[in-house]
Amino acid sequence: MxxxxxxxxxxxxxxxxxxxxxxxxxxxxxxxxxxxxxxxxxxxxxxxxxxxxxxxxxxxxxxxxxxxxxxxxxxxxxxxxxxxxxxxxxxxxxxxxxxxxxxxxxxxxxxxxxxPESELEELFSKGEVFLGRLKDSRARVFLGLNELITLHCAVLGMTGSGKSYTVGVLIEEMARHDIPVVVIDPHGEYTSLREPSHDRERLERWGLEPEGLDDVEVFAPPHSEGVKDYPITIDTTKLEVDDFEVLAPELSKRKAAPQVLEEVVKELQRRYRETGEKYSLEDVVEELDAQAKRARASGDVVQYQAARAVLRDLRPLLRYGIFDMAESPDLRRHVRPGRVLVLNLRGVPDRAQQIVVTHFLRRLFELRQRDEIPPVFVVLEEAHNFAPAGEERSSSKTALSVVRDFAREGRKFLAGLCVVSQRPGRVDTTVLSQCNTMIVLRTANPDDLENIRKSGEGITREALERIKGLPTGTAFVTGSAIRIPAFVDVRPRMTRHGGETPDVREIVERWKEDDAEEDLDLGI
Ligand SMILES: Nc1ncnc2c1ncn2[C@@H]1O[C@H](COP(=O)(O)OP(=O)(O)OP(=O)(O)O)[C@@H](O)[C@H]1O
Ligand SMILES: [Mg+2]
CATH class of the missing domain: 2.40.30 (Elongation Factor Tu (Ef-tu); domain 3)
Incomplete structure (x- = not known):
């Protein structure tokens, strides 16, 4: 042309x-x-x-x-x-x-x-990661794999704008290039990566075919109902008092509480050192219970109440079985070229999620520092939860500090972070500004737009205006992985997307069918 x-x-x-x-x-x-x-x-x-x-x-x-x-x-x-x-x-x-x-x-x-399209294609197809086509054009857009990993990336946009779908595309591409991926998945949306997409027709128009990923491992808490191949457990012996403060908010609210817990943990740790006998959250709860009983017997009301309050926080966590005596996944063994590890945290209370994220991000970081695992691409969904900005930060304990370390230092150690959030205005700016490549989907909230503008290069006022009205699945992409900022129609997924927007009428229809069956059963 x-x-x-x-x-x-x-x-x-x-x-x-x-x-x-x-x-x-x-x-x-x-x-x-x-x-x-x-x-x-x-x-x-x-x-x-x-x-x-x-x-x-x-x-x-x-x-x-x-x-x-x-x-x-x-x-x-x-x-x-x-x-x-x-x-x-x-x-x-x-x-x-x-x-x-x-x-x-x-x-x-x-x-x-x-x-002409041919020249556009040449400009935009230098990278390895096939993201989609230039909006209103047939020119394909590829992102630089190295830049995505070494300089981090962010996928931002309001709910339903297509973030998780787009992240799915990135994961497919990482897997195609044998890059290990670890997904922090609070909603259990990524377990479907191993299934092929149902949308053969659309894929064909793009010259692609439905295909599930063949090396996906799903980890979830031992007692959760969702999809899982292996359990997520954390060695309770390794938890510090700080970690317990996240698990039991009462510890920061009651003066006597930290001391009560410290005594229990110290005692368990002493036993561990002497006998090598590990302990789980169940043992902590048992010990605390015994201590509460002793305090009551001796009439120490303050200590009794403190122990009871901490117990009220900790007991509900036993149900998930996360805080055990061993660690799973053993990242050193499971992070392998071309494999996707999904940490499915669906249904897990937020405070336990914070500890899981803190723990495994820290571990990934250490292992990369010592070069004990290959370079890795880490997806952090709901990043505003784990690395919150300002106000939210002070109101609850989160994984913020480890996410910050990861974002700041990860590039040196070839551990790429992909920050995903529907509320970019609520993501810590230190974390967000470390994400060099920004994939921005439809965003309307002014605070969110402002944070996006501050954190990303090449985002003009005109681009921001257009971002407000983008259709689902179209992204504004800027940063070193693309060279030229552009609007991109994200390609269809080869794997099945697990976060389909539910069809309300279809669900109501199913309810109607159920009701009709019940009526039949009742002979109405
Ligand atoms: N590129 C695309 N092509 C076709 N359909 C898409 C595309 N992107 C998203 N969708 C569809 O749009 C819907 C919402 O997408 P997605 O689950 O990715 O939203 P999200 O931004 O992650 O929302 P949330 O913040 O609520 O998690 C889904 O039903 C998905 O199938
Ligand atoms: Mg999503």
């Missing part, structure tokens, strides 16, 4: 924007088109821009006045003449396929060319 002149530069108010008058035979120029114009006084560099808006200026004059009068009176309107003017945001100056800062504004009267 040849480049085609679509108009001529009209005004250049800055190096970052220009307008051009669209030629009569190119009036299909529209928002989102990529255009180039040569950069004045440069060594053949070209300014690459994206059309942000198009307007039609009616030519004023007698014809225009007559037309207005006809419109007012409702009489037939005489033919009008207009000029189409497109406004372009300059993304940068292209030099050997890379974007540099532009030095000179476009020169008025210079020709503007629309980039």
């Amino acid at each position: 040849e480049r085609k002149v679509v108009g001529y530069v009209y005004e250049s108010p800055s190096v970052r924007e220009f307008t051009f008058v669209v030629s009569r035979d190119a009036e299909d120029v529209g928002v989102g088109d990529y255009v180039v114009v040569r950069e004045p006084d440069s060594d053949g560099r070209e300014l690459l821009g994206r059309v942000e808006d198009v307007r039609r200026d009616v030519h004023e004059g007698i014809k225009g006045e007559i037309a207005k009068a006809s419109m007012v009176s409702g009489r037939p309107v005489p033919e009008l003449d207009w000029t189409v003017v497109a406004r372009v945001e300059v993304l940068g100056a292209l030099e050997d396929g890379r974007l540099r800062d532009p030095r000179m504004p476009a020169r008025p009267t210079d020709a503007v060319y629309r980039l």
Whole structure:
């Protein structure tokens, strides 16, 4: 395909924007088109821009006045003449396929060319991770695998905008390149990665086929009902008093509580050192119970109440069986090239989730530091929960500090973090700003948009405006994994997406069927 002149530069108010008058035979120029114009006084560099808006200026004059009068009176309107003017945001100056800062504004009267699909494809297909196609184009978009892992990434957008679906695409691609993936999955949405997608038709249009991943291991608490291959357990012997503070909020509320717990843990640890006998949360609870009884017998009301309060926090956690005497998964053994580990935390209380995340992120980090596992891609869903900003941070204990360490240091140790959140405004800014590549789906909340703007490069006001109205599955992508910020239609999943938006009418239909059956049973 040849480049085609679509108009001529009209005004250049800055190096970052220009307008051009669209030629009569190119009036299909529209928002989102990529255009180039040569950069004045440069060594053949070209300014690459994206059309942000198009307007039609009616030519004023007698014809225009007559037309207005006809419109007012409702009489037939005489033919009008207009000029189409497109406004372009300059993304940068292209030099050997890379974007540099532009030095000179476009020169008025210079020709503007629309980039044909073949050239767009060349610009956007340098990476390894097949994300989708440039919006309104057939050009495929690939992201840099190395940049995603070494410089972290964030997938942001409001609920239902397509984050988890997009993350599923990233995971498929990581698996295809043999990169191990660990998914922190609070909703149990990623267990379906091993099943093929049902949407064969759409995949075919993309030249793809339904295919489940063959090396997926799902971990979940021993007593949870959901899908699992192996249990998630944490060695209680390794929990510190800080960890217990997360598990039992009462510890920070009652003065006497920390001391009560410390005595119990110290005693259990002494026994462990002497006899090598490990302990679980059940033992902690038993000991605390005994201590409460002793306090009551000796009339120590404060201690009794403190022990009881901590017990009230800890007892419900026994049900999940997470806090045991061994650790699972043994990450050193299970993190393997091409394998996806899903930590399915569905139904687990938030405070226990915080400990699981803290524990396994820390472990992954240590193992990478010592090069005992291969480089790994870690997905943190609901990141606003585990690494909350400001207010939320002070109100509850979270995995924030370890997520921060991971985000800050992970790049050195080739442990990539993929932060996923529907409330980017509530994610810790230290964490978010470490995510160099941003995949932003539909977002309407002003606080969220503000945090996205602050944390990501190349997010212009126009881009933010468009992000508000994006259809599901279309993302604005910026950062070093893409080189040129762009709107991308995310490709269909080859694996089944586990987080389908439920169809309300379908569910009500099922209820109706159930009711009808019941009526039959009752002989109504
Ligand atoms: N690229 C896409 N192509 C086709 N369907 C998509 C795409 N992205 C998302 N969807 C559909 O949109 C719905 C919502 O997507 P998804 O579960 O990814 O939302 P989400 O942003 O993760 O929401 P939440 O914050 O509530 O978890 C799903 O039914 C999914 O199948
Ligand atoms: Mg989701």
